[in-house]
Amino acid sequence: MSEVKAAIRDDLKTAMKAKDTLVTGTLRMLLSAIQAEETSGTAHALTDEEFLKVVAREVKKRGEAAEIFTENGRDELAAKERAEADVMARYLPQQLGDDELNALVDDAVAQVKDELGDDPTVRNMGQVMKIATAKAAGAADGKRLSAAVKARLA
Template identity: 55%
Template sequence: MSELKATLRSDLTAAMKARDALTLGTLRMALAAVTNEEVAGSSARELTDAEVTTVLAREVKKRKESAEAFENAGRAELAEKERAESAVLQRYLPAQLSDAEISALAQEAVAEVAASTGSAPTMKQMGLVIKAAQAKAAGRADGAKIAAAVKAALA
């Protein structure tokens, strides 16, 4: 079992003992998402910490999108609940990169792709550069921010 998944389980037990309904419900949903990811595909497998982090990041993104949708629909109480769940999950994710760090990462990825292809990358090779930048970010930055930084670096 991955270390992060074990931490989630022990924190779930602590939330049960503390009768913390928000944390309890959020961690149950997160562990269910991790389990679903483990059994998805042709055979069951254990997820690594990096894969568990990816699942948690996806859950945080869902919560943020739901909060925004609830806010637009005039349901502030539901939006606040989604934001609170997102905050609980954020505790288990690595710190996000700043815009300056993402920009520097995009520049490194452009240089890396230029070295591997032998010429400066063009907008047609943006996918290759984004892939390299996302590998360097390792879940510490939103994909949209990475794509915007790469686009700016290539322009």
């Protein structure tokens, strides 16, 4: 069992003892998503990278649900979804600031420039995104990363 999964289980026990229903329910949902990922296809223990993808996906789901609830005037449900996302986000790496993100994008663009021998354009966005995503390793939201790459290449 990975260290992070063990930490989630310990946090779940603590939340259950404290009778914190929000954290208890959220961590149970997260563990369920992790277990579903582990047992899909060929059963295997998740790598740290796969674990981060599962947590990021669950946080993103909560954020999207909160937006939909807000649009439809259901602020109490939106607040619950945001609170769940905050609990799950504890297990993600610290998100990059704007300066760090721009530096990462610049490095990726420079690497692609070395490969191509010319300045990359928007047509080479896929190559830049592949490198930038690998370097970010879950520390930047895909939407934010894509926008930064697009702005840099435009």
